[in-house]
Amino acid sequence: MNSKLKSTCDSETVPAQADPLKYSFQDLSLGIFQGWCDKATHARLIVEGRILADDLKVNALYKGQTEVEDSACAFRYTLDASTLKSYWFKKSVLSGEVVFFNEQTQIVAHTINIDSRKLLNSVKNYNQVPLTDIGQVILESQLWDEAYYLQQVPAHEILHESKVIDYIIKSVYTGRSPCEQFNSQYYAAKNPDVIQSNVNPFYHYLMCGEKEGRRPSAYFNPKLYLDYNPDLSNWDLSLLAHLVLTGLNEGRVHNEFIKIQQADAAIDPYLAWRLNNEPIPYSEVVENLQGFKNNPIISIVVPVYNPPIEFLIRCIESVKSQSYPHWELCLADDKSPNAEVRKILKKYAKLDRRIKVKNRRSNGHISAASNSALELVTGEWVALLDHDDELHEHALYHVVNVLNEQPKTQFIYSDEDKITEDNQRFEPHFKSDWNLDLLYSQNYISHLGVYRADIVKQIGGFREGVEGSQDYDLLLRYSREIDHSHIVHIPKVLYHWRVIDGSTAMAADGKTYTTDAGIKALEDHFKELGQSVSVEQGKHANIYKVNWDITDEPLVSLIIPTYNGQDITKQAIDSILGKTIYQNYEIILVDNNSDDPEALAYFDEIGAHPKVTLLKYPFPFNYSAINNFAVSHAKGSIVGLINNDIEVINPEWLTEMVSHANRDDIGCVGAMLYYSNDTIQHAGVILGIGGVAGHSHKYFERNVNGYFSRLKVVQNLSAVTAACLLVRKEIFESVNGLNETDLKIAFNDVDFCLKVQKAGYRNLWTPYAELYHYESISRGAEDNPEKVARFNKEVDYMINNWDETLKKDLYYNENLTIEKEDFSYV
Numbered sequence: 001m002n003s004k005l006k007s008t009c010d011s012e013t014v015p016a017q018a019d020p021l022k023y024s025f026q027d028l029s030l031g032i033f034q035g036w037c038d039k040a041t042h043a044r045l046i047v048e049g050r051i052l053a054d055d056l057k058v059n060a061l062y063k064g065q066t067e068v069e070d071s072a073c074a075f076r077y078t079l080d081a082s083t084l085k086s087y088w089f090k091k092s093v094l095s096g097e098v099v100f101f102n103e104q105t106q107i108v109a110h111t112i113n114i115d116s117r118k119l120l121n122s123v124k125n126y127n128q129v130p131l132t133d134i135g136q137v138i139l140e141s142q143l144w145d146e147a148y149y150l151q152q153v154p155a156h157e158i159l160h161e162s163k164v165i166d167y168i169i170k171s172v173y174t175g176r177s178p179c180e181q182f183n184s185q186y187y188a189a190k191n192p193d194v195i196q197s198n199v200n201p202f203y204h205y206l207m208c209g210e211k212e213g214r215r216p217s218a219y220f221n222p223k224l225y226l227d228y229n230p231d232l233s234n235w236d237l238s239l240l241a242h243l244v245l246t247g248l249n250e251g252r253v254h255n256e257f258i259k260i261q262q263a264d265a266a267i268d269p270y271l272a273w274r275l276n277n278e279p280i281p282y283s284e285v286v287e288n289l290q291g292f293k294n295n296p297i298i299s300i301v302v303p304v305y306n307p308p309i310e311f312l313i314r315c316i317e318s319v320k321s322q323s324y325p326h327w328e329l330c331l332a333d334d335k336s337p338n339a340e341v342r343k344i345l346k347k348y349a350k351l352d353r354r355i356k357v358k359n360r361r362s363n364g365h366i367s368a369a370s371n372s373a374l375e376l377v378t379g380e381w382v383a384l385l386d387h388d389d390e391l392h393e394h395a396l397y398h399v400v401n402v403l404n405e406q407p408k409t410q411f412i413y414s415d416e417d418k419i420t421e422d423n424q425r426f427e428p429h430f431k432s433d434w435n436l437d438l439l440y441s442q443n444y445i446s447h448l449g450v451y452r453a454d455i456v457k458q459i460g461g462f463r464e465g466v467e468g469s470q471d472y473d474l475l476l477r478y479s480r481e482i483d484h485s486h487i488v489h490i491p492k493v494l495y496h497w498r499v500i501d502g503s504t505a506m507a508a509d510g511k512t513y514t515t516d517a518g519i520k521a522l523e524d525h526f527k528e529l530g531q532s533v534s535v536e537q538g539k540h541a542n543i544y545k546v547n548w549d550i551t552d553e554p555l556v557s558l559i560i561p562t563y564n565g566q567d568i569t570k571q572a573i574d575s576i577l578g579k580t581i582y583q584n585y586e587i588i589l590v591d592n593n594s595d596d597p598e599a600l601a602y603f604d605e606i607g608a609h610p611k612v613t614l615l616k617y618p619f620p621f622n623y624s625a626i627n628n629f630a631v632s633h634a635k636g637s638i639v640g641l642i643n644n645d646i647e648v649i650n651p652e653w654l655t656e657m658v659s660h661a662n663r664d665d666i667g668c669v670g671a672m673l674y675y676s677n678d679t680i681q682h683a684g685v686i687l688g689i690g691g692v693a694g695h696s697h698k699y700f701e702r703n704v705n706g707y708f709s710r711l712k713v714v715q716n717l718s719a720v721t722a723a724c725l726l727v728r729k730e731i732f733e734s735v736n737g738l739n740e741t742d743l744k745i746a747f748n749d750v751d752f753c754l755k756v757q758k759a760g761y762r763n764l765w766t767p768y769a770e771l772y773h774y775e776s777i778s779r780g781a782e783d784n785p786e787k788v789a790r791f792n793k794e795v796d797y798m799i800n801n802w803d804e805t806l807k808k809d810l811y812y813n814e815n816l817t818i819e820k821e822d823f824s825y826v
Helices: 086-090 116-122 131-140 146-151 163-174 184-190 192-196 201-209 222-228 239-250 269-277 282-291 309-320 339-351 365-374 395-405 436-441 453-458 470-479 513-529 566-579 597-607 623-633 653-661 729-734 748-758 785-807
Strands: 006-008 023-025 032-038 042-047 050-056 071-078 093-102 105-115 298-304 327-333 355-359 381-384 411-419 425-429 449-452 487-498 533-537 544-548 556-562 585-591 612-616 638-642 646-648 666-674 680-682 685-687 693-695 724-728 762-773
Touching: 023 105, 032 042, 032 093, 042 071, 050 071, 086 116, 086 163, 093 116, 105 116, 131 163, 131 201, 146 163, 163 201, 184 192, 184 201, 192 201, 222 239, 269 425, 282 395, 298 309, 298 365, 298 395, 309 327, 309 339, 327 339, 327 365, 339 355, 365 470, 381 395, 381 453, 395 411, 395 487, 436 470, 436 544, 436 762, 449 453, 449 470, 453 470, 470 513, 513 533, 513 544, 544 653, 556 566, 556 623, 566 585, 566 597, 566 646, 585 597, 585 623, 597 612, 612 623, 623 729, 638 653, 638 729, 653 666, 653 724, 653 762, 666 748, 680 693, 685 748, 685 785, 724 729, 724 762, 748 762, 748 785
Parallel strands: 298 327, 298 381, 327 355, 411 487, 556 585, 556 638, 585 612, 666 762
Antiparallel strands: 023 032, 032 071, 042 050, 042 093, 093 105, 381 449, 411 425, 411 449, 533 544, 638 724, 646 762, 666 680, 666 724, 685 693
16 A cells, blocks of 8 residues: 555444445645555545535556555545635634545545645745746836734734735635725726636736736726826836836826825725815815804604614714704604613713604604604704614705705705714715606605705604605605605715614615605606506515506607618617507608618518508708608607617517606607617717716626616606607607707717706606617718718717707716716726
8 A cells, every 4th residue: 555645444424334345545744645445436525615626536546556446436636726615714724524425425534634734835836837937027116015914913823924815815705905005995896707716816817817908996097197108018027017117206297186195005996085175274164154144943853763773863963973963863763672872862962952853652663753753853953864774974064055056946866875883984875866756666765855844843753554654755746745856965975874784775675665665756756646556566576667547648749760771770670669568659760761672672571560650861961861851750749769770679669658748747768779799879868978968887797787787767867768768759849859850870869858848847767668779770870070060060060959968967977977877986
């Protein structure tokens, strides 16, 4: 027998038989496991309860050795560092187990002890690449900081003899960083493909990540660094190394942020945004506070029921810390089981006369408790605060600033974020301005909401029976009493929503009853408005779909301009005719100078269909003029502008769009359009992106929710694409249709939507009308000098005519980027 192998026959699971099984294994501490067992077909290797290798089968290692001539299973397994777990090295001895099987029957299981230090130092490869080679790349980068790395390692953790190899092995699971300038956690969060492939993040960055434009932290943009510093195009090391070695001292531009940033190894994009956007000079706050002519009392209503004491205290302290001093805190305890709650409330009431407390004699749930708190209100305005959430220190200051600048204000709301149990802020919600149809789809207003106290009391405060969505119900009822033009959105994060187990902030389904309560609130709201609708849960919990009844099924004229393109036009028309449930429509096919015999023959053929009318437009291509011409021939009270390169997906698409276009206050209605690869081509238009406008969530995967579920809900938007747009004919004509003089090809749909919006209608986008859009297949790209010149002229027209509107899209947010279409932060 090989002297290095350890023979044993004392396994607990060896079956009783005349001839005991023979098997052998070698200590795993050397990084290699080899062994054999007669009558076995395969083996399994387990370390600390985790299967490292399964179905280990025979190889040639032991063939010909007398001791294993009859063995069916002999193997050799070499550990790879990528399979090691960092938590293994918090103890000196690991438990292992070797299990041998004969087919599906376990015949031997033997435990082994593994020296974790020997194991760590014995592995040679990481994803089959020599650890020494990876280590050499990191060392030669001139960025490795051993002292910085060791600061992140807990005491008593077992380390590799080479600290750089220790980092390589453990960084994927621990998130530790090799130096201050490279943040492993940030890189992993922004590049999930790297972690999924189990590659060391820093090694990935050095080998290819920087070349691909990936950031090592929120504060270094390698692409921008090279753009601003073209002299570095031949720099031998990484651009990050240049920044560290000389760039910072030379004051070179290395990110988009104008201000000097704090050195913070744990930086993240939202923290970067906060550093650049939230600080406000205290002298400015003091000056404005002294200049306020209107200093109303803001009454903060807080229903209390058994919150964690720590968070209750932080909630109260966040009010006491307000820079605006004229407030009152109205707390109502709903008979909390924890006696400490009332002790805390009593203590604070004694400390500050602005804090008022009411102790309820019985538990009545959140609406009743909120009404008890409301009874304490003496201020002119009411702000709502949950018992474990926090206000930004200048929250009330910004509210009162609005009240001074816009004295006709009737309702105020702000942006918000979430806050963890250890008080880390994340996931900011940068909201739309007042967006009624978005509100009907979800309570996007949420926090912070500030209401006129007299109106809140007039409508009876909080309604019982809608607990879980009582704030939403209050807002809907309140909205019926006010002028919506006097609603003000403050695009600042003034509220921090606590994320704890069981909270709605934790997950959409954290409180499933909230969806039912929201549906009831909406149903009752529309009943009061006398509107005929039905309400159901939307595409996931806590969002809603309002179904608007269609009366008399108006005729819809679907206008499809085309130039040749038989195949795509046929595909579009066939999908409409074959899939559409809503049947009261006509198709107006407009032939613009087609010269393909097959296409012309098809147009004549389809023109004979009872639902299709064929028109000829024998003039140069002018998208606006073609559609205006067709609308003049349309018989329907609703017209649909439809590209010839669309394909219907869901049969309800037209029913859904008509149900909205038929509403008195709605103008243009747009649809969800996908590319052929099921990524998003159009989910509405955002103004300002790229200078004029861009498509919301472009290139996102089909089934994702988007920014705060905006891909899943009906909402108002400034514009939608005319690739699939419905509007009432009377509205189309009242704004003189599409601009066929200045916008012959591009942006005519955006311009049209803005004219409709200016006329007082709300444009709307729905995800419940889904179509494919193969995008301008028949017309080709805008790539010759004449087309480029025309396009630039149309851009200039839009900027000159809609400059202020393009700068601030009501349904977007100034804190979100206009450089991309992904709702990322500025």
